[in-house]
Amino acid sequence: MIGRTLVMGVVNVTPDSFSDGGLWMDAEDAIAHGLDLIAQGVDLLDIGGESTRPGSVRPPADEELRRVLPVVQGLAGYIPISVDTMRASTARCAVEAGAQIINDVSGGLADPEMLRVVAEAGADYVCQHWRGHGAVMNGLATYDDVVPEVVAELKERLRACSAAGIDPAKVIIDPGLGFAKTADQDWALLAHLDAFTTMGHRVLIGASRKRFLGHLLSGREPMGRDAATAAVSVICAQQGVWAVRTHEVRGQRDAIAVVERIRRS
Ligand code: PMM
Secondary structure, eight states: OOOEEEEEEEEEEEEETTTTTTOSSSHHHHHHHHHHHHHTTOOOEEEESSSSSSSOOOHHHHHHHHHHHHHHHHHTTTEEEEEOSSOOHHHHHHHHHHHEEETTTTTTOOOOTTHHHHHHHHEEEEEEEOOOOOOTTTGGGOSSSHHHHHHHHHHHHHHHHHHOOOOGGHHHHHEOOTSSOOOHHHHHHHHHHHHHHHHHSSEEEOOOHHHHHHHHTTTGGGGHHHHHHHHHHHHHHTTTTTEEESSSSSSHHHHHHHHHHHHHH
């Protein structure tokens, strides 16, 4: 078992994701990109067919499956595969095709069948904090105190996971940076990672190239945010976060290696 913080590399098979939309729309290109990330030392791959960016329009279920399935089939067997989906039907097919983890940014709220399907499949489950789809989520970023409210809403979802029969050891929690959160709220969550790492579950953090980093960097475009992302990965590694979900891999691995080396000295 690897003790260090893992790097989950993103393979978005979407036309409209904010940082890499349209780059790997062909299954062949997406598989080649996944293999490239594996060569760079990625620990897990997260394959997604639906952009969750603010204002995004959902693809139909069959289109999402058409994008994701051949890429899962092409990359399964090399390293553990996660599939980023809010749909139970996609999750079921993805596990049958070789995925071990279902990454549901809605924490089971978008599809009433999701938790039951995950329980039946025996897959690991990323339960992310979420308040609504991309089309409406920016208007839902209203909190009196963001950290305890996100913790409380995640606990509610954890109860739903248990009630559906998902083994708690298989549940990974994620505060959902940028999902119904302002930049200030994202920073507050990162300043209080201990609120999540003490909840008794593995924690996943997806900060990669996100808007709150763009604000910090005077609006620099997403591709130019990897160094800032690596700084977040360092904080996550210091705080005992299980994995960081990132677009760029080598720099994130290097940043985490520094934390690990200091820890051993
Ligand atoms: N962020 C995005 C997509 N999926 N999944 C999890 N668990 N956590 C995240 O923070 C997360 C996610 C949005 O980023 P992208 O559009 O670049 O994939």
